[in-house]
Amino acid sequence: MPSAAFVHLAGVFRSFMRMGIFDRIVLGTVVVVIVLALFGPLLAPYDSLRSDIVNAFQPPSAAHWFGTDQQGRDVLSRLLVGGQISLLSSVAIVALFALIGVIVATTATLGGRWVDQVLMRAVDVGLALPGMVLALGLAAALGPSVQSAIIALGLSGWPATARLLRTAMAETMAQPYIEGAKVLGVPKARLLLRHIWPNAKDVLVVQWTMDVGVTIVVLASLSFLGVGAQPPTPEWGAMLTEASGQIGTAWWTFAAPAATITVTAFAFGLLGEMLQMRDGQVEEGPL
Amino acid sequence: MDIALYTLRRLGAAIFSTFALVALVFLITKLVPGDEAQVAAGRYASPEQVEAMRQKLGLTQPLIEQFFAYLARILQGDLGTSISTFQPVLTDLTTVIPATLELVVAAFLIDIAVAVPLAVLAAYRAGRPVDNALRVGAVLLNGIPAFGLALIAQHFLSEKLRLFPILGRLGDEFEVTRRTGMATIDSLLDGNVAAFSSAIGHLILPAIVLALPFAAITFRAMRVSLLAVMQSDFALVAKAKGVGLPRMVMRHLLPNASGPTVALLGIQIGWLFTVAILVENVFARSGIGTYLTQAVSQKDTFAVLGSVLFLGIIVTVANLAADLIIMITDPRIRSQHAGSADA
Numbered sequence: 001m002p003s004a005a006f007v008h009l010a011g012v013f014r015s016f017m018r019m020g021i022f023d024r025i026v027l028g029t030v031v032v033v034i035v036l037a038l039f040g041p042l043l044a045p046y047d048s049l050r051s052d053i054v055n056a057f058q059p060p061s062a063a064h065w066f067g068t069d070q071q072g073r074d075v076l077s078r079l080l081v082g083g084q085i086s087l088l089s090s091v092a093i094v095a096l097f098a099l100i101g102v103i104v105a106t107t108a109t110l111g112g113r114w115v116d117q118v119l120m121r122a123v124d125v126g127l128a129l130p131g132m133v134l135a136l137g138l139a140a141a142l143g144p145s146v147q148s149a150i151i152a153l154g155l156s157g158w159p160a161t162a163r164l165l166r167t168a169m170a171e172t173m174a175q176p177y178i179e180g181a182k183v184l185g186v187p188k189a190r191l192l193l194r195h196i197w198p199n200a201k202d203v204l205v206v207q208w209t210m211d212v213g214v215t216i217v218v219l220a221s222l223s224f225l226g227v228g229a230q231p232p233t234p235e236w237g238a239m240l241t242e243a244s245g246q247i248g249t250a251w252w253t254f255a256a257p258a259a260t261i262t263v264t265a266f267a268f269g270l271l272g273e274m275l276q277m278r279d280g281q282v283e284e285g286p287l
Numbered sequence: 288m289d290i291a292l293y294t295l296r297r298l299g300a301a302i303f304s305t306f307a308l309v310a311l312v313f314l315i316t317k318l319v320p321g322d323e324a325q326v327a328a329g330r331y332a333s334p335e336q337v338e339a340m341r342q343k344l345g346l347t348q349p350l351i352e353q354f355f356a357y358l359a360r361i362l363q364g365d366l367g368t369s370i371s372t373f374q375p376v377l378t379d380l381t382t383v384i385p386a387t388l389e390l391v392v393a394a395f396l397i398d399i400a401v402a403v404p405l406a407v408l409a410a411y412r413a414g415r416p417v418d419n420a421l422r423v424g425a426v427l428l429n430g431i432p433a434f435g436l437a438l439i440a441q442h443f444l445s446e447k448l449r450l451f452p453i454l455g456r457l458g459d460e461f462e463v464t465r466r467t468g469m470a471t472i473d474s475l476l477d478g479n480v481a482a483f484s485s486a487i488g489h490l491i492l493p494a495i496v497l498a499l500p501f502a503a504i505t506f507r508a509m510r511v512s513l514l515a516v517m518q519s520d521f522a523l524v525a526k527a528k529g530v531g532l533p534r535m536v537m538r539h540l541l542p543n544a545s546g547p548t549v550a551l552l553g554i555q556i557g558w559l560f561t562v563a564i565l566v567e568n569v570f571a572r573s574g575i576g577t578y579l580t581q582a583v584s585q586k587d588t589f590a591v592l593g594s595v596l597f598l599g600i601i602v603t604v605a606n607l608a609a610d611l612i613i614m615i616t617d618p619r620i621r622s623q624h625a626g627s628a629d630a
Binding site for chain 2: 121122124125128129130132133134136137138140141142143144213217220221224225226227237240241244247248254258261262263264265266269270273
């Protein structure tokens with residue numbers, strides 16, 4: 001229904017206007033970053049891969065806002081195209097481990113004592129292992145590429161989500177209304193969708209938002225170690241790695257991706273904290 | 288008795304974790320595209336060498352037998368042979384690990400030394416500009432990729448200002464006897480003061496860079512628990528009785544606020560090793576991180592997986608140690624676990 005959608009949008013707008021200036025900046029940054037990442041390739045003024053050696057290492061100018069790199073490629077265009085790779089890959093990674101985590105936690109909650117014990121011990125083990133190191137090994141074994149990094153990080157990140165959701169679901173399961181719903185003969189699927197998950201979702205949304213920010217940094221780190229995106233892919237971490245020897249000579253090739261990664265990760269981190277405060281999960285925010 | 292029981296359970300969990308780790312790494316070896324024997328023997332191995340490797344790894348056996356053979360080899364310390372150094376991977380690792388250990392321990396100490404005093408300062412000035420500036424700084428530090436921070440620090444502090452050496456672990460002019468493999472301790476054991484100060488000079492910047500993102504997290508956790516403790520009744524009474532600031536902080540606030548932070552520090556050890564991989568590469572400190580990335584670029588898959596396994600075991604042992612230390616120092620945890628063990 002269009003009118004309902006409109007009312008909802010108006011509500012979103014009103015709550016945006018009620019926010020403090022700081023919250024607006026954070027939310028605005030996240031929205032801008034997401035839009036730029038989604039439509040980056042359309043907005044990029046130049047081809048992100050075409051080299052133009054004659055124009056290598058041009059400092060920032062009107063023609064090249066963020067300058068050009070060692071092959072004369074436009075840094076801004078590469079950042080815009082790379083946004084899709086960096087941000088969407090991070091979202092895909094978080095989505096993958098979130099899905100696994102939700103399945104594990106739900107199975108543990110509904111599966112009875114033994115299933116629960118086994119799965120939660122597995123979660124303990126998963127949490128104790130160095131996830132990024134395992135991801136590094138897996139990505140190296142699969143052959144270095146963005147896809148390998150996505151699979152590796154997606155498969156190694158789930159224990160935290162599973163633990164968090166299991167705890168939230170256990171709290172919910174102890175509520176009298178769940179007992180009531182069970183007595184009334186509500187089917188398991190409906191119990192889950194209507195009564196259990198909605199109560200656990202706030203904690204998870206906060207966690208996943210923060211995870212996207214962290215994952216962008218981890219993905220960039222894997223590129224730096226040589227198991228993630230390979231040149232000439234304009235993934236932000238790969239760009240930073242390619243520019244690592246040029247801080248002194250062509251600072252913009254390094255500063256642009258470094259600042260982009262930091263601002264994006266920072267914005268997602270703060271958005272998570274903001275959501276956390278809104279939900280009343282903590283008394284006090286980061287600022 | 289209770290302590291013994293808890294220790295035993297924790298030890299069991301650690302052994303189980305290690306077993307799971309070995310199983311995971313084994314599964315990863317099965318995911319390597321192409322002929323595993325060829326990968327283990329190296330690109331330039333002759334067909335006979337590949338065949339010998341196939342027999343040695345037991346690749347003609349069923350999967351489950353392969354796994355137990357793998358487990359047996361691991362228990363004997365056989366992590367395979369590196370196809371670029373032609374040495375057993377374990378020998379390579381024991382050569383490089385002390386350098387990493389040195390870096391991680393230094394970073395861990397800096398982490399605490401920076402975070403705790405700043406947390407006390409921020410808690411006492413809660414809501415004031417100092418507090419706000421520290422908190423913004425802490426959030427910002429966590430968004431910078433560690434290797435980016437390392438590259439920036441290296442460029443400005445080492446190359447431009449020449450405050451620190453740029454690369455390596457020890458000045459080229461020094462020669463120390465290898466005892467522990469840690470440049471700082473070996474130079475001390477040699478009684479070579481000049482070499483020692485060179486080793487410290489090489490260590491300090493990488494350690495600070497490694498420590499800072501962790502110090503940001505420790506700072507935030509410590510600040511929150513300090514604020515909670517400061518509002519408690521006993522803190523108020525102590526204040527009303529006129530306890531001085533140093534005694535207040537050292538005797539009343541820190542011991543009572545440190546619980547969550549100590550647990551956090553235990554978790555950080557594993558992450559410190561992970562991020563050390565990045566920092567080592569920037570500063571060319573030959574440790575397990577540089578070994579690992581070299582192995583990745585050489586497609587030396589078994590050296591990579593050997594390092595992963597080795598790091599995983601170190602982290603498991605570190606977590607175990609941290610948990611036991613927490614148990615010994617915090618009577619509340621001790622009684623809590625004693626309680627749950629009875630139930």
